[in-house]
Amino acid sequence: MTELYCLSNFIDFSPALNEPLKHSNRIKYTCFDISTNYVIFGASSGSLYLFNRCSGKFLHLVPNKHGPVTHLAISANEKYVAFSTQRSMICVYAVNLSALTTPQVIYAKLGSDQTLQVTCIHWTQDEKQFYYGDTRGQVNLVLLTSFIGKSLLSMGVHAILFLESPVIQIDDFQSLLLVSNSTKCILCNTEYEEYKQIGNRPRDGAFGACFAISTNEAAQPSRIYCARPGSRIWEVDFEGEVLQTHQFKTALAIPPVKIHKFQGFEEDANGKYEENDEMLEYQPQNLQFAKVQMLNKGFLLAFTEFALYVFDMRASTVVLWCNQFERIVDCRVIGKEIVIFTQSGSLYSVQLNSLRTHACTLVRQEKLLECACLMRKNVKYFADKAREDYDLNILNQVKRFLINRHEFELLNDLSVIFDAIMQCEAVGDNNSSGSSSGTAERSASVGAVGYPNVQASNNNSTQPPAREVYVLENAFCENIKSSKGSEKHFKDALLTVTGKFGKNIIKYKFNIFAEEQKKLVHDLIPSNERSIPFNDIKAMYENDEEIVCRTKKSLNAEANSKHNSQLTNTSQQISAEEKTIYNLYLICKSAKISNINFVERYRTLFDEYTARELIDLLSKLEKVMQEHGDSAEQSRKNCFEMYFNYLNSELIWEMDDYTRDYIAEGFTLLNTSTNIMRCDNCAFPLRFDNTCSFHELGAVLLRYYWSRNEQVKCFDVLMQVPALLDVLAKFYMAENNVEKVVPILLSYRQPELLMGVGKSLNLAAWARCFEQFVDLQQGRLCCVNCECVTMVDNVNQHFFYTWNCFLSIALEYLQAQEILAMIFKWSNFIANDAIDREFYTRCLLKG
Known part of the structure; x- marks a missing residue:
């Protein structure tokens, strides 16, 4: 039998959340986000309001002077909150609940156009970066950098995609970026800078798209779901090909479900335990879903202003829809909960559960009368489930409860369910006397209803997962693959991808034995420097053995020796810090040879250190560079350049004197000239020569x-x-x-x-x-x-x-008569041909 679901565990958070606003009728909540521990609201005043999710207790107020908050998103690790304002600002708040510390909010302006607004914000699983889209159709990547014990933040904003219409929704999975705007969906592989439009049928409106990641690829492959006009949803693979169109318009011609809230059925003496709703005829629904997201890994949640919708994409069916919320603004999925934020500033939470799961929960909560009413409305469902699910014998508590209360009418209505439970128990007792096959059959039956087959899962787990690389064609796609002759060039899509970052758009993985790094060592580093000590490190990773760390001095001794046994170096296990230093050496060497700034590759490494620790690390890196042939001065310059490329100059104001003196020393070293x-x-x-490296850094230092x-x-x-x-x-x-x-x-x-x-x-x-x-x-x-x-x-x-240059600048700020008077005063010191006729012509024109 098809599983039936309901919305239960209704919670109204509004009374507690509106407590901070009770003294102000002017301030309203405008947006929200929820995480494991927090519920955070943006307000019309521009402030952020932080609440404890479990208790509903108000925790913190974060003031903001850049206008009302329009969008809000919490990072995966709950350390940061990204939000946008009506004054075209994108801001980041580092969560700090200490009353003694002033909240730190960093911000960047979207542009000079005040009408430019952020339309959506999406954090990646890496808490150091997020994407946002805006009304002009641009998608930007924001990279965060923490510094000095992770107490200070800076951010860099980088344009990734340029589309022709406002961005509606952004989602990502590993190196894949999914962007839906008002006319189309774009799938972009940020690692390889390959991109593709999903489908070739344009649309006009707010339609969302999201990834559906499966935990069992063999049973249910991962997919992409894109909303389409007319209550349709495209099912798309990770190569951007449309596999199927799910039509839900006609399927939505069903009654909406009501949220299960027990409000005392005993009060209605005439129509006890029964609701007398009119039987209405429901029409097909032609809807557009501006935001879609996955729920319980198998269902798709969508919403409009007036209702929630849940779809089972595997069966292509409507699970339920509910219209019991007033003017929905936004929804979030957190665990098993669906959290709904309405235009009135109210916040509600419900859970999607199967009817049998909800019934068992009610019994455990001792809400037996409510459970009996639920069973009465779905007698056939519970009778069928009782015949196949031995665990439903818990419902016998409802039977005893009704007998004790003399509710014989209701007991009679539910008799078919209790008979089915008795039959299931009898079958179980007979099978248990001979063997455990009955239990095994029941377990298999339970698995068939809602859980993956364990044996199949185990068989699949023994095979190593295939490593997939998604290389997307620069072409349109149909619902079925088009022939080569019908392919169109992607230039028609009015889309460009910036090539500034290349493979560094997504966080660089610092593994010095990755294939590209080994090739980098082989191709870029001279042969006399490339083998030691990297081969030794590689041997340690492959064989898990101790390695020999060799210095330049020991290499000379080895060259003069005929036998390896004469080596005098002691073996030692390489530490995590040494691996980091060698990795930094590789990056620095690659940057010098290829003349490319690789700061994004070591930014994440530097973020893990405090200012003092980072200076110590760079001192050790200097020694490694010297061991590989660089002079002491050049090694020191290399380290300072890496440090200054990483450093946000404005952080100088917050540093201690030791770090500031270190920066002054390095700045002087890099810019010292004898001429x-x-x-x-x-x-x-x-x-002197007025060229200067890191001029802005020096300017902040002087200020x-x-x-x-x-x-x-x-x-x-x-x-x-x-x-x-x-x-x-x-x-x-x-x-x-x-x-x-x-x-x-x-x-x-x-x-x-x-x-x-x-x-x-x-x-x-x-x-x-x-x-x-x-x-x-x-x-x-x-x-x-x-x-x-x-x-x-x-x-x-x-x-x-020259006089011409000097006088031309002076003429911009002085009257012609004033300049001519000065020229006349110093005419004895001005050569006859020092001033061109053009200057005097300009003086006459200026008057």
Whole structure:
């Protein structure tokens, strides 16, 4: 017999959840998400409200100033909450319930267009990344980085897909990304950057799609389900081919189920134990499902504004639908629960259970009268199940309960069920006297009803699972495979995939013996460096034996020896930290040879360390690089470059002095230059190359020192890296110290700096610039530090040091008469051909 289901275990969370809002009629809940331990709401005020899921107790309020919250999602490990706001912001909150710590929320703006909004957010199983889609049709990947004991966060937003219409739903499984927008569904293999449109029939509307992952591929392969117009759902394989279209429009012409809530049947004396609903004729339902998700691994849950729908995709049948909720906004599946959030701000929970499971639960809860009423409504179902399920003898408690209460009318209605239970017990007793075959048959029968065959499962488990690689064709697909001649090129789909990340879109697996890494070692690292110590490490993994760690010195000894027995190195087991260091060495070596920044490959490794631990790790990595031929200075530079590529410069404000000094040391090392002309009096830089590695990092470092009144440390850095003088000029401008700014503008040799600062200079400051520029043309440079003048030669090595360039910038901020007056004042020091006629023409045009 077909299994019947019901919605039970109804819980109304609303009273407890509305408690924090009882003093404000203005604030409303706008969205929610639920996890194992939390229920979190976004509000119209922009704040997040955190509740304990089990007790309903209010835990924490997270304020937010970026507008009402529109979408919300909790990460798989419950460490982070991603949410979006009406002001086109995507934000992340690191869950911290401490009342002593200010909640940390990081955010990024979607764009300059205020109408651009996030439409959905989806976390991957890796808590360090999530996807979000927006109204313009763009799908973005957000990578999170924690730092300094995982207490600080930063995030990078990277565009992955560009579609032509708003994104409706996003789902992922391993390296596969499923995106449904208003016109189509896209299946993308992010590892190989292959993509394919599912089906070739366009649609217009909000239709969702999701993965259905099976635990038993042999019995029930994993599938993709895509909602279609007219209450239809496509069943799709992982190659993007539509296998079947499930039609539910006509099947939905059935009565809705009512949630099983026991409210006292004894109160109705006339119609006791019976409901007198009118027999209505229900029409087919033409629906569109904007969001679909899996329920209990075998069922598909969908919803509209007015009802819930549950489908059995294996049997292509409607399990049930329920219209007892007012204006549904969103639904979530958590374990066995279906959690419903309504437009009124209410939150409800129900569970999908088979009728026999629900009946047994009611008996265990001693709700025997409610169980009897349930059995009366489904007499044929329970009678059939009682003949095949020995465990239903628990319902005999209902029989004894009704006899004790003298409910003989109801007992008579249920007699066929109790007779079936007695027959099943009698068969069980007869079989148990001879053998256990009856029990075995009953077990098999139970397995056939709702559980996978154990023997088949065991047989399958002995065979190693096939390793599948999904390479998607760049072509459309029909419900059946099209011939080669009918294939269309994917350019017609108005879709592009950014190739910026390649295989690094999904979290890189740090396994130094993966095939690609072994090939990397063979192809990129010179032969004299590639065999040691990686072969030894590989041997340890393959043979689980101790290995010999060899240094460069021992290698020389081995080369001079004819027998391996003369090696003097001691054997030792390699530690997890050593494996990490060798892995980092490989990544660094690959980056240097291929000239590619591999920061995404070691970001996850660095995230596991505090600031101090990371510095110690890099010190050990330096030694490994030196053992393989790099100089001490070059090894140190390599480690600093890896560290700075990983580091978010704004975190400098939160670091301790030890880490900050380490960063200053590394920044100076990477930017130190010997080609600097210095002041004769104080040795401060006068002429230099203004190119700078990690300039933003150095700028933040100087801002920190300056804000703490540590000007000495600022000038210590500037003495070695004068390329940061543009930052110093902005400090002086903020203090209105023009006397210090002018020498920097003229010595920095960057027109952009003068153009940026020039709008803040008054006429007197520009006059000072003219005066020092005349001195500069004569080889006299004024020191920024001590203001002494030093004579230099060959000042005209840069186009900035010409009258045409200087006067053109000045003309942007001064009147023509003012500039001409200054030119006349210093005309004796200006060569006849130093200023082009075009400049005077511009002066006449400006007036």
